Amino acid sequence: MAKVNHWRRITIREVAHEAGVSVQTVSRVLNGHPDVAEKTRARVQSVVTRLRYRPSGIARSLAAQSTQMLGVVASGFQLFGPAQLLAGIERQATELGWHLMLQIVDPAAPADYDRVASNLISQNVAGVIWAYPELTGERERAFHQQIEPHLPVIFLSMQAQPGSAVISVDNRHGAWLAVQHLVGCGYRRIGIITGPMALWSAQQRRLGWQDALAAAHLPRHSRQVVEGDWSAESGHAGLLRLIAQFPSLDAVFASNDQMALGALKAAERVGRRVPDTLAVVGFDDIPESAFFRPALTTVHHDLMDLGRLAVRELHRVIHARREGRTTTATSLMLQPRLVVRESA
Amino acid sequence: MAKVNHWRRITIREVAHEAGVSVQTVSRVLNGHPDVAEKTRARVQSVVTRLRYRPSGIARSLAAQSTQMLGVVASGFQLFGPAQLLAGIERQATELGWHLMLQIVDPAAPADYDRVASNLISQNVAGVIWAYPELTGERERAFHQQIEPHLPVIFLSMQAQPGSAVISVDNRHGAWLAVQHLVGCGYRRIGIITGPMALWSAQQRRLGWQDALAAAHLPRHSRQVVEGDWSAESGHAGLLRLIAQFPSLDAVFASNDQMALGALKAAERVGRRVPDTLAVVGFDDIPESAFFRPALTTVHHDLMDLGRLAVRELHRVIHARREGRTTTATSLMLQPRLVVRESA
DNA sequence: TGGTACACTGTGAGCGTTACCGGGATTTTA
DNA sequence: TAAAATCCCGGTAACGCTCACAGTGTACCA
Secondary structure, three states: OOOOOOOOOOOHHHHHHHHOOOHHHHHHHHOOOOOOOHHHHHHHHHHHHHHOOOOOHHHHHHHHOOOOEEEEEEOOOOOHHHHHHHHHHHHHHHHOOOEEEEEEOOOOOHHHHHHHHHHHHHOOOOEEEEOOOOOOHHHHHHHHHHOOOOOOEEEEOOOOOOOOEEEEEOHHHHHHHHHHHHHHOOOOOEEEEEOOOOOHHHHHHHHHHHHHHHHOOOOOOHHHEEEOOOOHHHHHHHHHHHHHHOOOOOEEEEOOHHHHHHHHHHHHHOOOOOOOOOEEEOOEOOHHHHHOOOOOEEEEOOHHHHHHHHHHHHHHHHHHHHOOOOOOOOOEEEOOEEEOOOOO | OOOOOOOOOOOHHHHHHHHOOOHHHHHHHHOOOOOOOHHHHHHHHHHHHHHOOOOOHHHHHHHHOOOOEEEEEEOOOOOHHHHHHHHHHHHHHHHOOOEEEEEEOOOOOHHHHHHHHHHHHHOOOOEEEEOOOOOOHHHHHHHHHHOOOOOOEEEEOOOOOOOOEEEEEOHHHHHHHHHHHHHHOOOOOEEEEEOOOOOHHHHHHHHHHHHHHHHOOOOOOHHHEEEOOOOHHHHHHHHHHHHHHOOOOOEEEEOOHHHHHHHHHHHHHOOOOOOOOOEEEOOEOOHHHHHOOOOOEEEEOOHHHHHHHHHHHHHHHHHHHHOOOOOOOOOEEEOOEEEOOOOO
16 A cells, blocks of 8 residues: 555646656647647546546646746735735635735835745745735835846835836725715814825825815914824724814814724713714725714725736736737726715 | 846756856755755855845746745625734734735635636645635535635634634624613613524524523514615614614614614614614624714724734645645634624 | 658756765865 | 865756757648
């Protein structure tokens, strides 16, 4: 009895032998290449299924000098936005036959850009989706120098870079929509709880808030601004701080829905009724926000779509390069829309 | 000027040549093998960094007949539980030097177990973490036959299988804690909004509810049960249905926090005050649940830890096998705890 | 009837790395 | 002082596959 514990892989050679053809012919059948007789093809196919043969992706990649793997650099999947993004990326990738190599960068310890680049190169990924929202200074340089010259890269939700493809949501416009709505409802003293200001998306949402105030000729003061970290906790603390330093506040734009939830809770605590004595709007339109009390008015954007688009674009560029054509990846900006519910 | 567009990889051969040693010696240095003079080692190292040489993981895997890749089969990362799990898996994996090959199975179209198995085999993963919560009937057989005999597998949050390692949270006990607390508070007509009953975790939580009712000698009727799908939406609809079919309801156990949120909203709609005329408890303790109105009493469990444990265990088993030892992976069940807040 | 085109198949050389074995130089042991 | 052990290092053969090229046989045309 052979030992079962370690399992010998079935190789293309055995399939070839069993089917009475050469290895090359089997390879041709496997990859759908032309120039193989229908009868032979059928015979090989039947042997393949009978032997449950699975070609080694590794050997294939080595020989062909190209992989079926896409690198994805992201900050995690615990926040709603990134999770949606990754879900879209994942689906489109598997639909198109790509595997994913996920590289999570810890925002707290961002010293391992080098490790990320190393991994991507050593696994020989065919392209990279940079879904990590921050890319500045030395890190940027390191990455750009190591990766971008050699590989197609699509950036997600980032500041537009000259010469790079960036696909993102128009955060600024979305925030503008939200605050514009508050203005339209008659609110005049509108505060903001921002996201981490190191992030581009947080900066953009703040700018949208600014734009809307300016358009309505409303005064703006730093006491109206408070920084959060996307968590409900920070939204709660944020609103308390905001009210303390700017008591005449009559509305607040929370830069995401979780913070809006925290703000709602804080409003209750200080005896403000929403939307009567304080209006709240959020951003993201997470599925739960319709069930907040009151139901949250917020900004909807389709991050899953964004992820899908990124993969499709990368796919296009990779294939173009493989066929020798030179295409530049195109940038794109998706428009969000306002969802009016009860909180404003 | 050479064409920059396509980039030639630096190989071990070039490093060897540059350092004036053989390829084999470079390989030894790279892998930290013994039998290389300190002086030589240093020289090789310096050439490696100077040339920015990155060994090809692919070639390495082919030659060594083993990869640094773990397969993870999951249902996605948009729900809180799975996302936490995957976050834990990801962190522990990178800390231990493993790469991940994520295989998302769409619960709606589960016909592609075969594709998943194929991918795992063809990429030659060293082990598998099965974090997909359902594994029944024919699919189970297919997977077990194709993967388990050859590869170490750890199952997560599943029914204990004879002979397989399962790491999970004691959902039944957690639900028992929650409902027990309701009973202790004097509630007597306790309903449940379950998760999708195809899932083991949902079944377990329902059993815990049953246990607690039985222990308190409370009657139990099918009108007290309603099935949800983990979404806030379904929690909302669920509570409305529950009240319609069982009007004397005075408390409800929602099998996760999102559904609890929906239930809270529905309670408001039908004029029930929580917790006075209706108590609500949830499960999961998502970060937002402390900011629900009222703050949610719920069951806390550490899924991230669970993921980390799974990776560590798999790591252990893989290394044992490589060294020829035979270890069986051990099963484990983590205990959740009750977090009492305002809603009950 | 010869030549040419075409359809099909096989051969050999890699892809970049590690495992196995063997050999020379140096040290240790009896 | 001879023999054995040890330390370094290199050559060669895989690993499983694809690519470029070189065939072989058959059909077609003039």
